[in-house]
Amino acid sequence: MDEQNRNLILATALSFLVILVWFWLFPPEEPVEPVAGDTATEQLDPAVPTATTNEATSETVAPTASEAAEAPRVAVETGEFTGSVSLQGARIDDLSLTNYRQTIEPNSDIVRLLKPVGENDAYSAVFGWTGDADVVPNDETIWTLSEGETLTPDTPITLTWDNGQGQVFTTKISVDETFMFTYEQSVANAAEATFSSRPYGLLRRHSEPDNLKNFFILHEGLVRMADGELTEVDYDDVVDFGRSADEAKVDVSENGWIGWTDHYWMTTLIPDQSAPFTANVRYFESRDIYQAEAIMPQQDVASGASATVTTRLFAGAKEWEAIREYQNDESVDGFIDSIDWGWFFFLTKPIFALLHWLNAVIGNMGWAIIALTVILKAIVLPLAYKSYVSMARMKELQPEMEALKEKHGEDRTAMQQGMMKLYKEKKVNPAAGCLPILIQIPIFFSLYKVIFVTIELRHAPWFGWIRDLSAPDPSTIFNLFGILPWDALPQDSFLSLIFIGILPILLGISMWLQQKLNPAPTDPTQQMIFAWMPWVFMFMLGSFASGLVIYWIANNTITFIQQYAIMRSHGAKPDVFGNIKSGFNKKKEAEAAKDK
Secondary structure, X not given: OOHHHHHHHHHHHHHHHHHHHHHHHOOOOOOOOOOOOOOOOOOOOOOOOOOOXXXXXXXXXXXXXXXXXXXXXXXXXXXXXXXXXXXXOOEEXXXXXXXXXXXXXXXXXXXXXXXXXXXXXXXXXXXXXXXXXXXXOOOOOXXXXXXXXXXXXXXXXXXXXXXXXXXXXXXXXXEOOOOEEEEEEEEEEOOOOOEEEOEEEEEEEEOOOOOOOOOOXXXXXXXXXXXXXXXXXXXXXXXXXXXXXHHHEEEEOOOEEEEEEOOOXXXXXXXXXXXXXXXXXXXXXXXXXXXXXXXXXXXXXXXXOEEEEEEEEEEEEOOHHHXXXXXXXXXXXXXXXXXXXXXXXXXHHHHHHHHHHHHHHHOOHHHHHHHHHHHHHHHOHHHHHHHHHHHHHHHHOHHXXXXXXXXXXXXXXXXXXXXXXXXXHHOOOHHHHHHHHHHHHHHHHHHHHXXXXXXXXXXXXXXXXXXXXXXXXXXXXXXXXXXXXOOOOOOOOHHHHOOOOHHHHHHHHHHHHHHOOOOOOOOHHHHHHHHHHHHHHHHHHHHOOHHHHHHHHXXXXXXXXXXXXXXXXXXXXXXXXXXXXXXXXXXXHHHHHHHO
């Protein structure tokens, strides 16, 4: 491989290395624990103003001093949920996901998604009607359970409230087998005058989540679809976002939804997709409350008439299959985009779809990642073939390159001109060898995004000690991979970047062997950089998700086999062991020269 080709490969590899160094130097911030008296845990005092930064929708309910935990409750039991609905505000503020645990340990606590006011990270979904509190139900209203005893997929519940002024309000709540609640908000008007009000649903979070990742590759915060346009605003930016009525408040003509998304969990209000509504986000600075609202059209109910508005609430895990089903089969437009696919969405979406299918066929996500790697390498094989053929031809030109070097000596200009002439005569493209590297960089980042973002890899085991493909390799040379009696270092320790596991070591070896398909560059600087690169990558990728490291090892192994076979088929004979031996000899010669 000539100097120009090596420089191009080196530049590409170093660019990739810079990004990895950035990951290492600027990891996700650790969540800050709330201090005593923080707004995340204190109850809201009605005597303290709760002024909003966006007065455009002041008709909606602002946070009040509700203590829903003490109100009567109705149990919620499904295959996915356990929790309860509070009769105060017809709110869902107690919801746990029975199929997800906090850690990989079997006795770990299940994930709790929604919590009532008074608990840390209070988080609730509230439904009501706009207007005076003595006329319409709001988040303070105590409803009466008129039908049902426990909310299950087979048994909905019905809540009623009579304002004593001629209007009777009814809220029927049902839930499906996965993560979708349905609220049917009705009003029957027995008064002589026409009754007018707007039903609403809101999602209220007390402070940012404790487990916020704050990682630039992941979106956490507001997610909103309005007439086909997706808006994502991080929690840090919601404060400023909410000050602009033009940005915070959007009138949606059809096909929209609004909610809060975290790493793996999400709550989303989904009004009737064929009807207009107002999607609004507000931040209450005095109480550090984030509020997403869906305000439905005004209902003008004549005397003796009634009106019903249906709103759905998604509350649960961001499972791709479930979300896709809601989008395709239940007409929730663009719902699959609630998963953060990133800039390379045109790659991440099909890559994950293929990975999901492979996992369903194989039954193990680790082996599915390896199978995915094989398929991706097969897809890019035509380009890789041309690249490796070009590299084989470059090796054939090595004697003539050496002759040019001897002829022109230190005259770099003449050397370059001679090389260009030689390439043209032999019809060799020196840049062709970079194509596989250039292609696999976006694939690498797309797969990194998929592994980091999607819940399907959370706590997914491979075999042996790899019990969570979304987490770094837990083995470590600190305790000789479990042989020594002391515990391994925690993953959040700085020393864990040094005392790496088995998979990162295999990654470094696979990169090193791949390098040995070609002789080391003659330039001492390039030779040193290439010599250190596998081991630098080994430590850099040591803290990455195990699934990503598995992909990289498989990719290196397949690349080695492909390149070796293709070069052999075109007459070039890669001397891997000879290059290894030569590398050690050069190192000894350099050390001897240094001693002299």
